[in-house]
Amino acid sequence: MKGYSDEQIINGIKARDNIVLERLYNEYHTRVIKYVTRNKGNKFEAEDVFHDTIEKLLNEIQKKDLKLEKRFEAYFTTTYQNTWIRFVKIKNKHDLTSQFQEDLAQEESDNEEDERNMQIKQLAFDALRKLDKESRKILDMFYIKKKTMTEIANKMEFKNELSAKTQKYKAFGKLKELIIENPLYKKLTNE
Numbered sequence: 001m002k003g004y005s006d007e008q009i010i011n012g013i014k015a016r017d018n019i020v021l022e023r024l025y026n027e028y029h030t031r032v033i034k035y036v037t038r039n040k041g042n043k044f045e046a047e048d049v050f051h052d053t054i055e056k057l058l059n060e061i062q063k064k065d066l067k068l069e070k071r072f073e074a075y076f077t078t079t080y081q082n083t084w085i086r087f088v089k090i091k092n093k094h095d096l097t098s099q100f101q102e103d104l105a106q107e108e109s110d111n112e113e114d115e116r117n118m119q120i121k122q123l124a125f126d127a128l129r130k131l132d133k134e135s136r137k138i139l140d141m142f143y144i145k146k147k148t149m150t151e152i153a154n155k156m157e158f159k160n161e162l163s164a165k166t167q168k169y170k171a172f173g174k175l176k177e178l179i180i181e182n183p184l185y186k187k188l189t190n191e
Helices: 006-014 018-038 043-063 072-104 110-130 133-144 149-156 161-181 183-188
Strands: none
Touching: 006 018, 006 043, 006 072, 018 043, 018 072, 043 072, 072 161, 110 161, 110 183, 133 149, 133 161, 149 161, 161 183
16 A cells, blocks of 8 residues: 555554555455456455455454565455455355255155266266366366365466466366256256
């Protein structure tokens, strides 16, 4: 924030100085909104991400004497980007899980339900086979081999951990699209 050192910003936040908090809002609110909406989010989700980021920041500063290893601006940017990534991950997991659970929760016999489960799993495996090699490798390393984002970034020669997270998000999105586009999925989900 212009006119404030990183230490002044942190001390102002810790003291809940209204001037610092207002400047923080004015400086970063629009950035967060733009970031989220450019990354397939809506304005309501962007507001949630902004407020979650502020809350995390307040908690971090109140818990301990926060010593920044980088500039405050970079710290705040990383925090809101990571908050959005976690939000999307939860949202996508919930959306996909909800769709499958709603479809499977219909009153059917156990045999029909088992058959449907097998077909949905088969759809996922078929979609996985159709993914490009890089996307498959990323998803395999993360979900099967339980590699960290840092390990994935190194192995795949991405610039950094955030790039690895972005690529994993894109790979999962491609997989989800392939599943949903399959006519059998539409038939199974009565869409």
